[in-house]
Amino acid sequence: DAYYAVLSRLYSYSPNAPSDAGFRSEILFLAPEHSLFDRINLIRGLMKGVKEVYPQLRHRSLEEEANSFECPLVVINAAYDYSCVASITERWFSHTSAPSKHYLWLERSGHNGVYTEPSVFIDFMANEVLPLKD
Numbered sequence: 842d843a844y845y846a847v848l849s850r851l852y853s854y855s856p857n858a859p860s861d862a863g864f865r866s867e868i869l870f871l872a873p874e875h876s877l878f879d880r881i882n883l884i885r886g887l888m889k890g891v892k893e894v895y896p897q898l899r900h901r902s903l904e905e906e907a908n909s910f911e912c913p914l915v916v917i918n919a920a921y922d923y924s925c926v927a928s929i930t931e932r933w934f935s936h937t938s939a940p941s942k943h944y945l946w947l948e949r950s951g952h953n954g955v956y957t958e959p960s961v962f963i964d965f966m967a968n969e970v971l972p973l974k975d
Contacts, residue, residue: 858921860949860957868956904933913973914939917962919950943969 870880914937918930927946934944945965947954955962 858919858949858951858954858957860947861921861951861953864953864957904936908933908937910937910939912939913941913943915943915945915970915973917945917947917954917965919947919952919954921949921951922954924952941973943973945969 869883875883914934916930916934918925918927920927934942943965945962947958947961950957
């Protein structure tokens, strides 16, 4: 629970991203394709991720353990995201090896960049990621 407290505090001190001004997180729950069961599982997953998964990762170094991939590597990061700190992510990404590497930088977003800069995200997915399936 201490880890959860630190993450909650970090989130509250994060700067407001320019594109986050009108963002409301409840839109995650309002997508018409999500059933009530999907919405419940989204909340359960978020809670379980922070309380159970994150503490298991805190003593690990992905920079040392996850630096070589046999598949394309796709990373999406945002300037105002204090959960996935840009400088750490960029440093890690620059030292990874993969058949191909693709990095999307969302200049105006925080942690919810795929929702607050959707056109940039969709363009990246269509032009960079979708062609990887071939």
